[in-house]
Amino acid sequence: MTAQQRRALEARDPTCVVPGCGVSRHLEIDHRDGWALTRRTELSALARVCAYHHRLKTYEGWSYQGGSGRWRWIAPDGTVVTDEAPEELVRSGPDPP
Ligand SMILES: [Zn+2]
Structure with a gap:
């Protein structure tokens, strides 16, 4: 990875x-799909994560999807964590007739 790529990623x-x-602080650069698999170092194949979440992804079966401003963090059981409010909370009031 070039210094320019690193700055863009940061x-x-x-x-x-x-x-x-x-x-x-102390963020680690993760190869989304595993570098050995893709051999790619394009920015779209990389993301910065903290050591804790990097470990969860590497060893505990967690993963992420999306991109800048719309990241989704996915638990081993498929539960999705996003920055957006869950749909149930967005809807309000009774269903329209
Ligand atoms: Zn984190």
Whole structure:
């Protein structure tokens, strides 16, 4: 990875990309699909995560999807964590007739 790519990645992911995490120090660069699999170092294949979430992804079966501003963090059981409010909370009042 070039110094230019690193700076661009730091600008895109100022904090851990996991919604609600917000850690901004000592971030680690993760290859989304595993570098051995893709051999790609394009920015779209990389994301910055904190050591804790990096470990969850690497060893505990968690994963993430999306991109800048719309990251989704997915639990091993398929539960999705996003920055957006759950749909039930967005809807209000009774269903229209
Ligand atoms: Zn994190």
